[in-house]
Amino acid sequence: MDALAALLDGPRARQAFLLRSTLDPPWSLRIQDEAPLTLVAMVRGAAVVVRDGGGAAPVRLGPGDVAIIRGPEPYTVADDAATPAQAVIHPGQRCTTPDGGPLSGLRDLGVRTWGNAAEGATVMLTGTYHLDGEVSRRLLRALPALVVVARAEEDSPLVELLAEEIVRDRPGQEAVLDRLLDLLLIAVVRSWFAGNLSEAPGWYAAYGDPVVGPALRLLHHQPARRWTVASLAREIGVSRAALARRFHGLVGEPPMRFLSEWRIALAADLLLEPGATVGSVAHEVGYGTPYALSTAFKRLRGVSPKEHRAAVLAAA
Structure with missing residues (x-):
């Protein structure tokens, strides 16, 4: 077993939270679900990820880009860093307005799909590992709070494949999606380490x-x-x-x-x-x-x- 195989032997999604979001601007989602690890993959359009904390600059995602966000600290995903939060995602994927009320404007749009427009200018996929045990602590410690791998760095068919499978409703589909999420995480981490050896663990x-x-x-x-x-x-x-x-x-x-x-x-x-x-x-x-x-x-x-x-x- 080589170093990377040992590092990546941990991802084991089990009925992971997977969602396809289709959105027209302005939109902004405040994520405070306390999950240990989340992947955000852009299928169409663009978004920014803003981590909590002073001095954290917004990081832009374009089509085909994938972000790995390490929890449990909150963060925001939006069309623009200046857009006020419209929805807050709590632990257990409970969604409210910023003042705790019921959501309006964001709605169910089909199998594992929600948003404010059926054919939004932005389409992104979100995959969330619920528990520390699904991702090895060694892998979590090896990653910075936010990793972004551009499509040019990891031109993999996995984002497109996950986009196709996430909207299907077939027997055993949850297992298929869990494994695709694991594969995407492994591919992105491998690509990131290849380009950032100085930030790899000792x-x-x-x-x-x-x-x-x-x-x-x-x-x-x-x-x-x-x-x-x-x-x-x-x-x-x-x-x-x-x-x-x-x-x-x-x-x-x-x-x-x-x-x-x-x-x-x-x-x-x-x-x-x-x-x-x-x-x-x-x-x-x-x-x-x-x-x-x-x-x-x-x-x-x-x-x-x-x-x-x-x-x-x-x-x-």
Whole structure:
């Protein structure tokens, strides 16, 4: 597993919120749904994204451009930065006017479609991951608050394909849309990293290091192995002290802490598989007992494995 594959192994949309918006200006949507990650893809027309906070300049999106917006901080998507908000999107995708009243002017326009004009000058697609567990924390930490990849940088058919599929109402359509959203996220992140290596996380850049790179590959590919810093150093032919010093310097954390976070990220996904138990997952990711996995999981995630699984399934 290479560095990017390891980073992107996390996106697992589960009945994600997906919406096609068709709008004529002026329009402005205030988003405060607290979602960990949202994609906005422009099919037609243009929009600006304005993050909260002083000094955050509006970022313009044109046809084919895709924005990744990391939550939970609020932001606004509008035809123009000066347009006052007309609708506020709350957690659970509840929509109100800015003063909390019922919406007028924005309405249902068909399957997963809403807006103020059936054939609006602007058409955009929104895909929202509801829970942290649907996108790995390592990926969320690797991304800035707002990523924009222009169509010229990622000329992929995925935006057009998602635009076609989002308005269809067929058996199993939610699963199709979830996977398309995951693919689009992966494609956009891959393209962004290719053009912004200086902003990539330390461990991603460290993959090219002759000492740390092989160590990262071993940890990613064999997480269940009983690793120690000494055994990892022996495997790649360097001293324990040299590996520990170089790994921490390039990645920003010790090897065993990195391994613990990687194991728990894998466990969080595996726990959602049908028939999975805490015991079976513990063995698969390198913990000798269910208790050991539960202890590590709660230390890093703040909840037990069973609580994590119950929360994700309840939300889905």
